[in-house]
Each structure stands twice: as structure tokens, then as C-alpha cells.
Amino acid sequence: MTVGLVIVSHSARIAEGVVELAAQMAAAVEIAPAGGTDGGGIGTSFDKVQAALTAADSGDGVVVLCDLGSAVLTAETALDFADDPERIRIADAPIVEGAVAAAVAAASGASLEQVLAAAQDQAPAAAQPATEQQDLSAPAPSAVAEIELANQHGLHARPAAELVRTASGFDAQVTVNGVDAKSMLRVLALGLDRGTVARFEATGAQATEAIAAIELLAADGFGES
């Protein structure tokens, strides 16, 4: 069971395309499209949104991603009619990038609020500057690795998702080239291609374990070998 996603778009094909794209990174996540009007035209359908909310909710909640304004209004109206509105969150996020980031977070078993944060690219708690959480007299363990990206696609799409999933599994703040390695959007924005040397840094209780896991993942071509 994971948090599910609903993709609300004015266009049925956009909604289905976003579902397809996000599902590629997160096969186990329930992602339901709600695109177009009931008649198959451009617009949003309250009934489709309601049906998608039911389809996507396995009990852990649903994050809704919308395209233009009235998609948000329709989603909010559906929320007013929902039996469990507290299990539904509407993300303020770009629909494609937000859906991919949310799907990856959901696949890693993240909570409803964490999936929402991933979609909205709010840095999760672990990404706060280290000094705020540390007792300076006893610095937390830290670890560093510089890794040449040997896999075909560098840190794009699925390899990035693998990194985010791995980094998210540890009680540590993990960065790649200075950005939060638990944020799909941040990692993708780096655009790290094959052959680049990326610097991974971790701080926190499981810093060493996190870096070791990333080194293993890299040796495995980030799932692409």
C-alpha cells in the first residue's frame, strides 16, 4: 500500500500521459487519470475526479495534481464531497514534474504529507541545514563520495528515481552536488549526464550507510546496467 495519485487535466490525453510517465518510475503506485469532460472534450469532470479519487485511495491517502485553474476548482469541489477529505491533498505543483516527484516519493513508502512535499518540492525535514539540528560539540557522522556516472543516462529519470529512493531510506541528509538527493525535482534539475563526476555528501546518524548504499547503486549503474 502506498499513497495514491490523481492527475486532473483539461485534456484526457495529458492526464493519461502524465500517468504513463509517472508510472514508469513507480509501478507499484496507484495513479489515476481524470482528464477531459464526460463527453471527451477539453475541460474537467467532477465525476471523473470523484471516480479517480476512489480508484487511487488504497487507504493511505491521495495527492492530487492539477493543470490549469478550473482543474483545481473541480478537485476542491470533489474534496468537499469526499467521505474522507483529510486523506486527500491537492498539490500546488507543476503537473508533470510534481507527479513524477510524488510518484517516486510514494513508491518509497512516504507518508501523505511527505508525498505532498515531494510534489511541491518543499525540502523534507531531513534537508534542513545541518547546523540547525546538530550539537556543535559532537558533530554528526558524515561521509563523502565522488562517483563518475557510468550509466547510459546519467542521473535522469529512472536512475534519479533510484537515487532518491535509496537516499530516502536513510536517517541522514544526503546531497548530490549540493542539492537534496531526496528531492526528485532537485536531482533532475542538475541534469547530470554520463561521465560526470558527482559529489555525494551525507550527514547524520546513517551518513556512512547512505553513502555506501549510493556507491553500491552507482556500481550497479543506478539500475540501468
Add this chain to the structure above:
Amino acid sequence: MSGLDGAWTRRWIEAIAAEIATRKSELTALDRAIGDGDHGENLDRGFQAVLGKLDGLDDAPTPGAVLKLVATTLISTVGGAAGPLYGTAFLKAAMAAGDRPELDATGLVEVLTAARDGIVARGKAEPNDKTMVDAWGPAVEAAGAAGDDVRAVLEAAASAAAEGAIATEPLVAHKGRASYLGERAIGHRDPGAESTALILRVAADTQ
């Protein structure tokens, strides 16, 4: 006429459907200028769907029951921003009407106020954002000051909504698709404000 009963409410809704069917190209033309060009068709689809459901009501429905049927039908069938906005307006209006058999002037003002508040809560538009709020706001204000005759309240609301719709022309939009246009929206009337004026004008003209 003393108060507005369910039969009046039904005649009003039927008259809205007829007027929108007549003026849908005009509403769509306004929307094509600064929006996505579907406002007339969307509202027409919604109100035609409402017409098909009115016969399912009781023989003597309350105003609230008619308004609620309109709300749920518009929410499901309109397909654009107007669906949730008008749907919420009619839903809040229905809730304000409750199970009263008739609305007097005070009840009517409560219903109009609830409708406006529903739209503001749903769309989060402020006055002068160039939205239907610019018609609903003045309409509710004028209705509240019109005294205790329902006809006077309806007429005041209709006139103020029409003026409010015209007053959207020089504005820059801050909500909806028109907000992408910036100053290019200046000179165009907001289609949602115009359809609001239409709905309230038809109310004033419904006997």
C-alpha cells in the same frame, strides 16, 4: 407576489436555460477574447442537463430543492471553471434556503449572500480581479439595501450585477485563464460576470 416559492424557482431556472441557449455564442465570444472560449457552450450544456432533471423533482418542491438539483447537475456537467463556481453558488444558496417553502426579501438576500460567499470561497477571487465576483458583489450589496419587497430585491440585484459586469471591462484579470493575458484583457468584459448578470436579470424578469 409575496414570496418566491419552488414553482417560481423552477420557472427561473427554465428561463435561465432558455436565455443561455439564446446567448451562448455571445458568452463564448467574450470568453474567446480573454479565456478558453467555452463559457457559453459549457453553461448551455449544464443548464440543458438541469432541464432534463427538473421533472424528477417532487410536485411541489421547495426553492432549496430546486437550487440543490441545479448545483449537483452543474458541478457534474459544466466542465469548465463555471461548473464548480456556479455549482458551489447554487449549493450554498440551497443550504441557505433550507426547507423554507417560500423566500421573502430577507430570505432571498440570505440566499444571494450565500451564493456569493460560496463563489468567493471556491475561486478565492477579490473584487476587481475581473471575475464573476465583480457582478455578485455589487448584486448582493444592492439586494441587501433594496427593502422588503422581493421584486425590488431581484431588480436591484439584476441592475447592480449588470453594472458590475460592464465595470470589468477596463480591468486586468488576476484569476483564471485571462490572468495570463495581462493588459491585453483590458477592454473585454469578463464572461463569468456577464453570465452572472444574465442569471440575475432573468430572475428579475421571471414572474
